[in-house]
Amino acid sequence: MSSQKKKNFQIEAFKHRVVVDPKYAEKTWKVIEDAIHEIYNHNASGLSFEELYRNAYNMVLHKFGEKLYSGLVSTMTAHLKKIAVSIEVSQGALFLEELDKKWAEHNKALQMIRDILMYMDRTFIPSTHKTPVHELGLILWRDNIIHAIKIQTRLKDTLLELVQRERGGEVINRGLMRNIVKMLMDIGSLVYQENFEKPFLIVSADFYRAESQFFIESCDSGKYLMKAEKRLNEEIERVSHYLDSRSEVKITNVVEKEMIESQMMRLVHMENSGLVNMLVDDKYDDLGRMYNLFRRVLNGLSLVKDVMTSHIRETGKQLVTDPERLKDPVDFVQCLLDEKDKHDKIINLAFNNDKMFQNALNSSFEYFINLNTRSPEFISLFVDDKLRKGLKGVIEEDVEIVLDKVMMLFRFLQEKDVFEKYYKQHLAKRLLSAKSVSEDAERSLILKLKTECGYQFTSKLEGMFTDMKTSDDTMQGFYEAYGHELGDGPMLAVHVLTTGSWPTQTATTCNLPSEILTVCDKFKTYYLGAHSGRRLSWQTNMGYADIKATFGRCQKHELNVSTYQMCILMLFNNLDGLGYREIEQATEIPSADLKRCLQSLACAKGKNVLRKEPMSKDIGEDDVFFFNDKFSSKFYKVKIGTVVAQKESEPEKQETRQKVEEDRKPQIEAAIVRIMKARRVLDHNNIVTEVTKQLQSRFLPNPVVIKKRIESLIEREFLERDKDDRKLYRYLA
Template sequence: MSSQKKRNFQIEAFKHRVVVDPKYAEKTWKVLEHAIHEIYNHNASGLSFEELYRNAYNMVLHKFGERLYSGLVSTMTSHIKEMAKSIEAAQGGLFLEELNRKWTDHNKALQMVRDILMYMDRTFIPSTRKTPVHELGLNLWRDNVIHTSKIQMRLRDTLLDLVQRERTGEVINRGLMRNIINMLIDLGCSVYQEDFEKPFIEVSGGFYCGESQQFIECCDCGDYLKKAERRLNEEIERVSHYLDAKSEAKITNVVEKEMIENHMHRLVHKDNSGLVNMLVNDKYEDLGRMYSLFRRVPNGLSIIREVMTSHIRDTGKLLVTDPERLKDPVDFVQRLLDEKDKHDKIITLAFNNDKAFQNALNSSFEYFINLNSRSPEFISLFVDDKLRKGLKGVSEEEIEVVLDKVMMLFRYLQEKDVFEKYYKQHLAKRLLSGKTASDDAERSLIVKLKTECGYQFTSKLEGMFTDMKTSEDTMQGFSASLGAEISESPTLAVQVLTTGSWPTQSTATCNLPLEILGVCDKFRQYYLGTHTGRRLTWQTNMGTADLKATFGKGQKHELNVSTYQMCILMLFNSTDRLSYKEIEQATEIPASDLKRCLQSLACVKGKNVLRKDPMSMDIAEDDAFFFNDKFTSKFYRVKIGTVVAQKESEPEKQETRQRVEEDRKPQVEAAIVRIMKSRRVLDHNNVVAEVTKQLQPRFLPNPVVIKKRIESLIEREFLERDKVDRKLYRYLA
């Protein structure tokens, strides 16, 4: 195999330079210049774009890019200046149309020129850092048309005039406006902003300042808000039709400031139409409009909230301090519930369920409900009214709704323990007299109270229900033990109440008739025989009795009376006439109760089974009473209630308050001990603050009471004072 010598190849440059026609650049440019003229003169159909592109390509390739670029600038500038003259010459409404037409022509021409010079755009221009063809065309249009002295101000004024005319109700050519605005945007953000947006915002501020001043003088609050809302929506719509989207925030800010923010104090306080008027008259639509407009401006909602809070507090204060309203506790609470429902509905329908408004409503109710120290008692009386038997046409579902609303009022109470005290008394009366609407409703409320306040709050209430059930079982056993004797003696129904679970009752008793004493003794023997280590005390002030009575013409009735009334009536089995003093001595019923019982028996029309001499509504100690043998009633069974004030009398109120204060003492002491046990050492102010915080769910303890309880605990050596700092307490383990 013969070896082959390796050869090295070398490429060398041409020995002779390629000579380009010295007039090549000018000849080629003339061809391209002619084409640009034809394009701007709308004669582009006869041009060969492929050939033109090749010519431009070759000029750049042969280093004549600079000539090509400078020729483009001068040619395009001359055509644009011609267009500017045409635009300047356009009169009136034709001005914008001519501007739009020439702008469209320039854009089309620019696109074709850019296609022809694409190679220059991609290579020569980036390398020499010149302006690209399209951008160059826009800049030349900006400088030679838009920013000329004869067009710039005229264009701005024409556009602002069209906006003004549209605001006053004229129909304008929105399509033309959109094209012109888009032209300004295409020329650059700064052009749009400086030549249109800034003056537009400035003029709008003046327009809305004047218009709002005019409206505020002649319109009521509701109408003003409608106009403001309409103007705001118009501006938002205007932006969507022909302005830059970024202008929306700026123009809406102008409307908000001039029409709402600058007048919001005057609007909410407008006589006969402001916020209070809207709240009073449930103007949900106007309130909703005010809320949606005011939320757009700083502090707008807080102004509405402050005025609403002030109004609710003033209204509520009048409600809870009006002596007329206090005469009827049930009506008092119903008005509170109506007021709450009213404002809840406003917040839901008009204020978008705003939590801040709901909190303001709650704090307002808490403020004025606690202005009246009798609110806990009245709320309990309202519940008592709803849960007693005889409520016609009220379903259990409706009672449940009412109880939920009552629980809302209960949450506002600072003295929940006072409510508990009254509620226990009223529940006891309902259970013992059998006047409760339904056990389910009663238990439902106790569940709600337990959820709200915990087991401690309701344990005694639940104990009362347990006693009622146990008493039923006890009575069945007692009846069985009597056997045949049962028909010979009065029928007895006993409720055995556990001391501590039921309200503390006065120990005052009365002298029961002999017939009743006999069966009472039998029950005592039976009960103590089956339960060891217990003691029974008869609460005669809480019982009822059914008596059979025969009147003058042999007319028979069954009288449903209290135990005290039974004791009085049975005295008349052996005599026809008794004085007040004789009745008092025979029965030993406390004077206040005796007078009320006698009033019920002798002074109430249709229930007067006794007659009184002299006849009057008041009971005096020298009055005489007779059996009324002429008594008649269309009913066989006649219920005789006891004349009693629905709410407590002042002495009773004082007594209840005293019992509440006594019950609070151990609770305050327990809280102090709990705190000191965990903290060991604490100063006086912090003890008061923490005790208040712990007990707040039940009541607001008085700092003076806390101080007294601390003193008591120091005396009993649970705490001691620091030897140096007297305000510092130490826990003694």
């Protein structure tokens, strides 16, 4: 099969020269020109647009496009010059109305002219790079109308005057303004900018500069911010109604600069109404307004944050160093919580929960809480108050809320190990005296502490709960073994505490009554028989007892007292009129504890089961005590608390501090060894930095102490100094 080559056919133009009448172009243009006149004179209804289009088409086809185009320019220009005159002579408010009306008519005429000259627009204009008909109409309007000497300045001044009148509270024709501004934009954004926007921004800056000066002299900070906010919203609204949307950022920048940025220092520090007053008086609306306005300007929020931080730090410093506040630890911590709640609410409601402000608040609290070395102790006492007494009339969830707030304060503590020391003491007292509000609440807080600080922080605390459970099981076994021997004698409940888990207590030498001593010896025999190799020492200072007492007129009561108080009261079964020294000798209770016990038994109103001579609030060594047979109470069970120092005395505080410092030494050494084992060689400054970083979740180690621990490790040959560089240490494997 053979293939044939395809033939390409081409149709060529007819080469016979067409002769055109020399007067054709003039005649045809005259028809189109007359039509343009009619269009501008509003007589377009009688025109045949089909015929006009054909005429324009033929002119372009017969190479008379240039004549058609230049004729269009001159005809439109002539009409626009006439229109300019009619606009110029219009008086007052009619000026803009005439301009708007003529613009609408010009647009309509332009649309018709473009329809007639559509073929020229599509073929001749692109090939000759001339301006399209519609765009040409806009340029001619700009040059002959907008830029006319008698119109340009008048237009600018009229528009600015209307804006000024509106700012003054007058109602203006916004629709007309919108049409005029749109006209300027349609002609070109540069026309809008040069003929209106630039002068508008300059005049606005002058206006707001003067207004801000007037307001700052006559208003307080809150009222000034309201006026600034109102002006800002007015400008945003103005843009939405009749200005170009791109003008919004420019005019708001003007308002922000003149009304906010230039005055923000005075607004923040204004006497009796500035930022500090707003914070103190919880003026959420004013603070929110300040936040929203100041965030618009450079460094505005930083200024607010810095002043707020300075105020909170100063307030907090006064709070934690006020001697009156320090008298009541619970009130001290409650004030801290109230202060935190207050500012949290401000940041939430007024500052949009801004992280920058939250961080500033937290760093401020961390700063001033740690100014008082007793803060860890007081926070533990606050927890003790809530978990020991419970919150009257409230549910478990409310206790949880309080504990969550306490944890927030706990996070700010730099000496978390000091808190742990006190918390362990207070928890021990609650558990041993069965005064805890609930085991769930106690365990909840321990879980929070474990989440915050890790297992090691709470392992001993959890061990205390284990001991309590084990003790219950031990007592059950004891009564099963010895219950028949005890008969009607005193009932005993013993808690066996593991040394190390519980706070270390100085062994006491209190003499227990013989009846109690008998049952105690039986328990000791039982326990050591079940657990060989262990040693028991009685902690009588940590116990309590329920004893039955009969007063005058056979009035019977059950008294809930401490073990020490029980030992004192039992003396009065056989004797009366005992002197302080006799009681001290018979019981061997330490002097400080004895005085507190006697004070609670003889001086507490409504609990005075003893009376003393001479009668006074304090206990003296020459005082004599008697059984108060006139004691009465409307309750059968009477709880007699011990007068306890709510916070540690100065010597006790020093002792606790010493114990904490001792406990820190092995922790610092362990951290040094861990770091050196990993790094092998390290200089002194880097060791201090790394140790601080590792231990800061529990406490901030003192660089001097770190240095001493390094020296100790060198002596024990864990580390050695570099021979050439004394500040460089090496790990000895």
